[in-house]
Amino acid sequence: MIKKIGIDELKPGMYLSGLEKEGAAGVIFFVNNILVDGEGDIRRFIESGYRSAYVDIEEELPAPLPPVPIDEPRSKEPEKTEAVEEAGIIADAQTLTEPPAPPEEEGPAAVDRVDFHEAVKEAKEIRREAQDLVRGFMANVRMGKEIEAGPINESVDRMVGSVFKNQDALASLARLKSFDDYTFAHSVNVSILAIAIGRQMGLDEGSLHDLGVGAILHDIGKMLIPEAILKKPGPLSDAEYAEIKKHPMLGSEILLKTKGISDSSRHVSLHHHERFDGAGYGERISGEEIHVFARVAAVADTYDAMTSNRVYQKALLPEEALKKMYALRGKQFEPSLVERLVKCLGIYPIGTLVELNTGEMSVVRSLNRDHPLQPNVLMVFDKSGSRLPKPFEVDLKDEIGRWVVTSKDPGEFAPEIENLIA
Numbered sequence: 001m002i003k004k005i006g007i008d009e010l011k012p013g014m015y016l017s018g019l020e021k022e023g024a025a026g027v028i029f030f031v032n033n034i035l036v037d038g039e040g041d042i043r044r045f046i047e048s049g050y051r052s053a054y055v056d057i058e059e060e061l062p063a064p065l066p067p068v069p070i071d072e073p074r075s076k077e078p079e080k081t082e083a084v085e086e087a088g089i090i091a092d093a094q095t096l097t098e099p100p101a102p103p104e105e106e107g108p109a110a111v112d113r114v115d116f117h118e119a120v121k122e123a124k125e126i127r128r129e130a131q132d133l134v135r136g137f138m139a140n141v142r143m144g145k146e147i148e149a150g151p152i153n154e155s156v157d158r159m160v161g162s163v164f165k166n167q168d169a170l171a172s173l174a175r176l177k178s179f180d181d182y183t184f185a186h187s188v189n190v191s192i193l194a195i196a197i198g199r200q201m202g203l204d205e206g207s208l209h210d211l212g213v214g215a216i217l218h219d220i221g222k223m224l225i226p227e228a229i230l231k232k233p234g235p236l237s238d239a240e241y242a243e244i245k246k247h248p249m250l251g252s253e254i255l256l257k258t259k260g261i262s263d264s265s266r267h268v269s270l271h272h273h274e275r276f277d278g279a280g281y282g283e284r285i286s287g288e289e290i291h292v293f294a295r296v297a298a299v300a301d302t303y304d305a306m307t308s309n310r311v312y313q314k315a316l317l318p319e320e321a322l323k324k325m326y327a328l329r330g331k332q333f334e335p336s337l338v339e340r341l342v343k344c345l346g347i348y349p350i351g352t353l354v355e356l357n358t359g360e361m362s363v364v365r366s367l368n369r370d371h372p373l374q375p376n377v378l379m380v381f382d383k384s385g386s387r388l389p390k391p392f393e394v395d396l397k398d399e400i401g402r403w404v405v406t407s408k409d410p411g412e413f414a415p416e417i418e419n420l421i422a
């Protein structure tokens with residue numbers, strides 16, 4: 001049972017499920033409960049501005065607990081733009097007062113076989129090749145040619161292999177995308193993130209392959225939609241939106257005719273705009289009627305779209321996107337899959353620029369999965385904002401006097417982050 005308490009009621013030895021700053025928009029939840037280690041932890045939370053805590057009190061309280069109030073997200077439908085359509089963002093949820101459902105049973109723990117910095121060199125090459133491949137097959141479909149499954153299968157096999165070598169290498173590159181062409185990078189990113197979530201679920205290599213193939217091809221049907229609609233910068237008319245909504249079915253038809261594409265991969269294209277609550281589009285199905293690979297791809301698709309800069313949309317920081325997606329668990333997304341995405345990426349993913357309580361700025365270098373607020377970072381700016389002559393590494397989980405306060409838009413510093421991390 002999860003209970004909300006004042007931060008001053010938090011005690012060492014309690015299991016923490018979430019923290020909240022002033023107002024519900026400042027809520028953060030953890031995928032796994034975190035043990036409050038000592039008074040130092042509590043002091044850090046207070047000094048970071050957290051005012052309430054969500055704790056697991058299962059052993060202390062005899063159930064039932066009084067119901068926890070749930071603030072429904074605003075139901076106003078946003079203007080229909082291609083970006084909104086693509087992300088499937090139906091509700092603009094700002095409130096987060098719903099405690100997390102317990103994660104489903106865990107798959108086998110992911111163990112990295114290769115060090116991140118070794119794996120990331122190969123991952124860069126794999127990602128670049130995959131983007132070239134997407135560029136090629138998308139152009140072919142637009143010209144009315146068929147898709148060849150062979151090179152796609154080989155490319156996705158390399159991605160799956162990379163995720164098994166090191167779960168963070170490819171996924172961190174999906175974050176470092178400042179110079180990529182969105183259309184091609186997005187298909188590859190969705191595939192990478194879907195495979196990473198699938199590995200968290202404990203899927204075998206064959207299933208991860210089918211999931212990755214479906215994800216890299218999820219928007220292939222858009223190549224049969226007029227470019228004037230796809231690239232329209234302003235709001236779409238109802239007729240234009242109706243055209244866009246055909247792309248899952250068009251994609252499925254293309255893949256049905258393509259030799260060497262499995263039925264489960266095809267279902268990713270067909271169902272990736274369905275919502276868990278049935279309010280999406282495609283065949284307007286819900287819950288487990290939606291193919292599980294499509295449920296995974298929907299989470300990956302929305303996260304990458306939300307965190308990408310577009311002509312008509314500024315990218316959200318990962319922390320902001322994850323909060324919005326958390327609020328849509330059980331509505332737009334299967335709850336456990338959003339939690340698995342957080343587990344894959346952390347609250348501050350690798351490559352995120354973060355401000356510390358000291359005023360120093362650092363870049364997340366690797367995750368401490370049991371301490372999501374205390375990643376391993378590279379210090380890059382001192383507290384006066386001056387660039388350090390040589391960045392140095394600090395593991396925040398071992399630090400008493402430093403912790404992350406918030407993440408920041410890297411702005412012009414983004415290209416340098418790629419050099420620092422990968």
Ligand SMILES: [Fe+2]
Nearest residue numbers: 086218219272
């Ligand atoms: Fe789509």
